[in-house]
Every structure is written in structure tokens, then in C-alpha cells.
Amino acid sequence: MNKILEVENLSIAFQQYYQNTKQRYIKPVKDLSIEIKEAEIMAIVGASGSGKSLLAHAILGVLPSNSEIKGVMKYRGNAITKADIEKMRGNKIRYIPQSxxxxxxxxxxxxxxxxxxxxxxxxxxxxxxxxxxxxxxxxxxxxxxxxxxxxxxxxxxxxxxxHTELIIADEPTPGVHPEILEELLQSFLSFKEKGISVIFITHDMKAALKIADRVATFKEGKVIDISYPSDILNGNPNLNDYVKKLWNSQPSNRFLEEVK
Structure with a gap:
């Protein structure tokens, strides 16, 4: 299966001023690499602040002006610039926001x-x-x-x-009624049937595992694991320990045990 999007060694830093005149950079995303295939649903999970939405904003070219971006992004094998992204945004690349x-x-x-x-x-x-x-x-x-x-x-x-080839959905299902959630998840599957790739950013791992082809777990601005849903659901013994903990922390699983 061909790759539609490749992100290689992405780092995102933000310039900040403190104590009025002193300057510093914070780097919430560090050497992040990920690839999305054609007609694939890639779920991205992780704790708040792990860099999930920053990746989406970097792909869309909508990071704020005080950001500094390093790394390479390729679309269908070709390196793309900010100007290329602006042309594709709202055309080949579409966005589903949280709000x-x-x-x-x-x-x-x-x-x-x-x-x-x-x-x-x-x-x-x-x-x-x-x-x-x-x-x-x-x-x-x-x-x-x-x-x-x-x-x-x-x-x-x-x-x-x-013209849509890639959809980036950033937390598009919070707080929805279970019946509506199922309809929205079916919509993602219908996108895939049409040959559209989907990046599904979510805290709801249970929902992600229902539809994802692969699941990327983020931690502290890096991809620490990419698994198949079956590995997580079946408790593969070789699964990354953090992924296990994240899955067990879901409200429908062993949440109360994990937060003790």
C-alpha cells in the first residue's frame, strides 16, 4: 500500500519571553516520525500535551507565528513546503475540528x-x-x-x-451520545471505502480500536509505539507498557485501578 503522508523527524519549538526580557524555547514535539498509507485509518492516542494536536496543526500549516518547525513532510513521496500545504489545505487535505x-x-x-x-x-x-x-x-x-x-x-x-485524499480529525467525538458516536465512526469507515486516508486523533481508545488499521501512541512529543488494534485488545505480551497502561486507564476498563 502506497504512503500518502510521511512526517520525518518533526520538531516543534515555541519562542517564549519570561521575566519581561529573557527569551527561551520550549520543544513539545521532538524528532517525531510517522507515516500514513492510502485508504488507512491511523488513530493517534496519548495523554493531553503529548503532541497529537500539534502534529495536526503542523500538517495543516496553521501553527502560530512564534513556532519553529524542523523536519521533513512528504506527500505521495514528494517533499512539501508551507506553500504546498496552503494549496492542499481545504482541498486534498481536510480538517474536522473538535469544536x-x-x-x-x-x-x-x-x-x-x-x-x-x-x-x-x-x-x-x-x-x-x-x-x-x-x-x-x-x-x-x-x-x-x-x-x-x-x-x-x-x-x-x-x-x-x-478532491479529498486525507482527513485530519482532531478529537471530533467528545461527549457525543453513544448512538451518534457509532454513526460518526461509520462515517470514518465510509471515508476509507472511498479511498480517503484518515488521521483520527482521540483520547477515546475504545472508539479508535473499533475502526483503526493502526494505532500510534504519543508520549512527550514522540511516537513511542505503533500497534494493530488486535495487539491492544488481545493484550499482546510484547505490547509497550505505556500503551497497556493507557488502555487500562480508559473509563470503560480498569480506570480506578490505574489511577491509584
């Missing part, structure tokens, strides 16, 4: 979808709403008129263009 507040509260849903799904007619967008179990009337609603689960499905739907 539904990314939707414009002053603009009807249909208009926002037309902006994201360029060249799609109203009828085609209505058909896509149906595919995501959303009534056609939603086309003329404002975001505040919809539930959180509906808004998340709108965000997922907005990624489905004929």
Missing part, C-alpha cells in the same frame, strides 16, 4: 456546505444530508437550531469532496 463552533453561527447550514462542497448543487447536498441521516430541512437551518450530534455530522459531511 462545532467552527461553523459560522450567522450563516445557514446549506450556504456553509455550498462553500465547502464546491461545485455541488443544492440537490446533491440534500442527497448528502440524507446519507448522514439528516433531514433536508436542515439545509435552511442555522447552527444554533441543531443538536451537537447533528452539527458534528455536518462537519463530517463538509469533508466529502471529489
Amino acid at each position: 462545532v463552533k467552527y461553523l459560522d453561527p450567522t450563516m445557514k447550514v446549506g450556504k456553509q456546505l455550498k462553500i465547502n462542497l464546491k461545485n455541488k448543487t443544492k440537490e446533491e447536498i440534500l442527497e448528502k444530508l440524507k446519507q448522514f441521516s439528516l433531514d433536508k430541512e436542515i439545509y435552511d437551518y442555522y447552527p444554533h437550531q441543531l443538536s451537537g450530534g447533528m452539527l458534528r455530522r455536518i462537519l463530517f459531511l463538509s469533508c466529502l469532496t471529489e
Whole structure:
């Protein structure tokens, strides 16, 4: 299977001032390397502050101006620059954010979808709403008129263009009803069936293991392990100890034992 994205020795540092005039750099991501294959769902898990979202922002080229980035990113085998990323962002590379507040509260849903799904007619967008179990009337609603689960499905739907090759989903499922969560996970699988690669960043390992082809575990700005879901679910004795602890710390597992 061909690689669609390769990140090699990525380091991210931020310039900070302290005591008014003194300058220092903090480096939350250090020599991070990872690759995503075509039509693969790569789940990225890890504790808060482990660098998961920073990787997403680096790939998208949206890190703040006080950041310093080192390393190489390749797309389909070719090294890419910041200018290349800007061209692909919102086109070949799409983003699903954690917060539904990314939707414009002053603009009807249909208009926002037309902006994201360029060249799609109203009828085609209505058909896509149906595919995501959303009534056609939603086309003329404002975001505040919809539930959180509906808004998340709108965000997922907005990624489905004929040019999309890679979707980066950064914590897109927190706090959703279990029934809605299952629908969103099925949406990821439908992306894969269409040949789209997915980077699924999440704290919910249980959800990740249901759909991921591989699971990358981050710790302190590095990839410390890449496993298959079966290795984690079946308790492979060779599994990294930190990954075991992270899995056992999930609320549905041995959380209370692990936090003692």
C-alpha cells in the first residue's frame, strides 16, 4: 500500500519571553516520525500535551507565528513546503475540528456546505444530508437550531469532496451520545471505502480500536509505539507498557485501578 503522508523527524519549538526580557524555547514535539498509507485509518492516542494536536496543526500549516518547525513532510513521496500545504489545505487535505463552533453561527447550514462542497448543487447536498441521516430541512437551518450530534455530522459531511485524499480529525467525538458516536465512526469507515486516508486523533481508545488499521501512541512529543488494534485488545505480551497502561486507564476498563 502506497504512503500518502510521511512526517520525518518533526520538531516543534515555541519562542517564549519570561521575566519581561529573557527569551527561551520550549520543544513539545521532538524528532517525531510517522507515516500514513492510502485508504488507512491511523488513530493517534496519548495523554493531553503529548503532541497529537500539534502534529495536526503542523500538517495543516496553521501553527502560530512564534513556532519553529524542523523536519521533513512528504506527500505521495514528494517533499512539501508551507506553500504546498496552503494549496492542499481545504482541498486534498481536510480538517474536522473538535469544536462545532467552527461553523459560522450567522450563516445557514446549506450556504456553509455550498462553500465547502464546491461545485455541488443544492440537490446533491440534500442527497448528502440524507446519507448522514439528516433531514433536508436542515439545509435552511442555522447552527444554533441543531443538536451537537447533528452539527458534528455536518462537519463530517463538509469533508466529502471529489478532491479529498486525507482527513485530519482532531478529537471530533467528545461527549457525543453513544448512538451518534457509532454513526460518526461509520462515517470514518465510509471515508476509507472511498479511498480517503484518515488521521483520527482521540483520547477515546475504545472508539479508535473499533475502526483503526493502526494505532500510534504519543508520549512527550514522540511516537513511542505503533500497534494493530488486535495487539491492544488481545493484550499482546510484547505490547509497550505505556500503551497497556493507557488502555487500562480508559473509563470503560480498569480506570480506578490505574489511577491509584
